[in-house]
Amino acid sequence: MYIRGRGKIGYLTCERSQPSVTDPQYNMWDTENFMVMTWMVNSMEDDISSNYMYYTTAKELWDRVKEMYSNLGNKSQIYELTINAREIQQGSDNVTKYFHTLKQVWQDLNYFNNYKWNSATNAKHHQQTVEEGKIFQFLARLNVELDEVCERIIGRAILLPIGEVFAEVRRKKTRRAVMMEKGKT
Structure with missing residues (x-):
């Protein structure tokens, strides 16, 4: 809810895909991407979050967390x-x-x-x-x-x-x- 409320859900759904490093929008994307990743990692318990510190995109982090903890279909x-x-x-x-x-x-x-x-x-x-x-x-x-x-x-x-x-x-x-x-x- 927090990520959607901040208008950053696109970082998890790939609606805000990573631009080329030479793109003028890259620095803004990179900053916001890491901000979303920080929110996600900070919302986890310490013993879990340490396993998710080294991903490079919020989407990648989200996919790994969803894969491990999602109960859909369970x-x-x-x-x-x-x-x-x-x-x-x-x-x-x-x-x-x-x-x-x-x-x-x-x-x-x-x-x-x-x-x-x-x-x-x-x-x-x-x-x-x-x-x-x-x-x-x-x-x-x-x-x-x-x-x-x-x-x-x-x-x-x-x-x-x-x-x-x-x-x-x-x-x-x-x-x-x-x-x-x-x-x-």
């Missing part, structure tokens, strides 16, 4: 994330922490999504099915005291989007906490 990573998502439950966490923990795993799984759809209708249907699965997964692992709100959400003819489901559960939990506190006083 079925064992997808399997591990799927297991993690199934094991996450609210437990002692508040609803917000529980939801965002789940959401992070879902985002990691989405990273591996490489579906190619023949039609927009199929893609939309798939997205709705995945969203419903996330809603059911979120609701299923909430603590028992939220069963009432889960039943109300599931009982609707059309399910709300996942963000609205989370907001409704969070509001119910907050109201419940306020009412319990009120009952003590």
